[in-house]
Amino acid sequence: MVFSNDSNDDEDDDDDTLESIQPSSESLERARQLFEQMMAMPNDNKETNEKEIASASPDADERYILATKTINKAVLSNRHSPPPLTAILRERRLKEIQLLGTLAHSDEAVNELWALWIAERGPASASNILHVEQLMSVESWNDAEVLLLSLIEEHGLHWAEPVNRLATLYYMLGRYQESKALCEIVLDTKPWHFGALSGIVLVCTAMNDASGARLWADQRLPPPGDRRTAWTQRAIENAKESLRQASLVGRSREIGQEEIMFRQFRAQLENNLRGDFGEDGDGGSDGEASFDAWA
Numbered sequence: 001m002v003f004s005n006d007s008n009d010d011e012d013d014d015d016d017t018l019e020s021i022q023p024s025s026e027s028l029e030r031a032r033q034l035f036e037q038m039m040a041m042p043n044d045n046k047e048t049n050e051k052e053i054a055s056a057s058p059d060a061d062e063r064y065i066l067a068t069k070t071i072n073k074a075v076l077s078n079r080h081s082p083p084p085l086t087a088i089l090r091e092r093r094l095k096e097i098q099l100l101g102t103l104a105h106s107d108e109a110v111n112e113l114w115a116l117w118i119a120e121r122g123p124a125s126a127s128n129i130l131h132v133e134q135l136m137s138v139e140s141w142n143d144a145e146v147l148l149l150s151l152i153e154e155h156g157l158h159w160a161e162p163v164n165r166l167a168t169l170y171y172m173l174g175r176y177q178e179s180k181a182l183c184e185i186v187l188d189t190k191p192w193h194f195g196a197l198s199g200i201v202l203v204c205t206a207m208n209d210a211s212g213a214r215l216w217a218d219q220r221l222p223p224p225g226d227r228r229t230a231w232t233q234r235a236i237e238n239a240k241e242s243l244r245q246a247s248l249v250g251r252s253r254e255i256g257q258e259e260i261m262f263r264q265f266r267a268q269l270e271n272n273l274r275g276d277f278g279e280d281g282d283g284g285s286d287g288e289a290s291f292d293a294w295a
Helices: 025-038 060-078 087-102 110-118 123-137 141-155 160-172 176-189 194-206 210-217 226-247 251-277 285-294
Strands: none
Touching: 087 110, 087 226, 110 123, 110 160, 123 141, 123 160, 141 160, 160 176, 160 194, 176 194, 194 210
16 A cells, blocks of 8 residues: 555554555655656566556446456466566566665665556556546546556556555555455565555554454564564565566476577587588588588
8 A cells, every 4th residue: 555654653553544544745746756757768568558548437336347357367367477577677676676675774765666666567557557646636436446457457466556556445445355355465466565564454453353453563664773674684585586486487488498499409500510520520611611501
């Protein structure tokens, strides 16, 4: 969920007011400025084209069906299968790890991480996230929900931010079970997502789930100190492992095929050279020409 910078206090787990999950105006403005800087970054190499999403809201039954189909389909099909790691996604993941490291001693990177998460799937999709914020600020709940569900349908669950924003929306609407489930999906993708960690504590508190609230409160981003240092180290380890797993997506098939082709090429080259040079290793111009052709 979206939360203010002081939400990592351990003083009061029962503060479930709306203000506690809203960023300050300076924080939001800073995040927006960082996002504007990132707008110049090239878009991801996605198989699907960016599309205009209709603002018209379906009726309640259609929205329920859409939500059920979208979340269930995404959970079953790709919850444990992240998308292929493009060069841009890898660069952003490495930047995320770098920023997580700076949290050990200060909160200066919090807004940069928010901006990075928003822009994780490119400028056009990030603009849709910012549009969701505008819709939620004027209590246009239906339109915000449809837009977020459309983003999840398009990008899947491994872009955590639309899932996180949908969790925030459902919390604000009192749909706590759904909000908690979405927070868990975010934390399955990014266990270090301090927004979702803060949000799930609020949801558990609203559900009168004291044990759940305590469990998740212990995993939130602590104030600077020894606990913050340990939290940061754990977050970096998890982020690095997530990056390693993402780098393996498609590798067993595609890289394996490339390896087989390379070995076949090498065997053909060796056979060709043996035929041209003879068993004694001698060869003339014909052998050299043959080698140049393979090279």
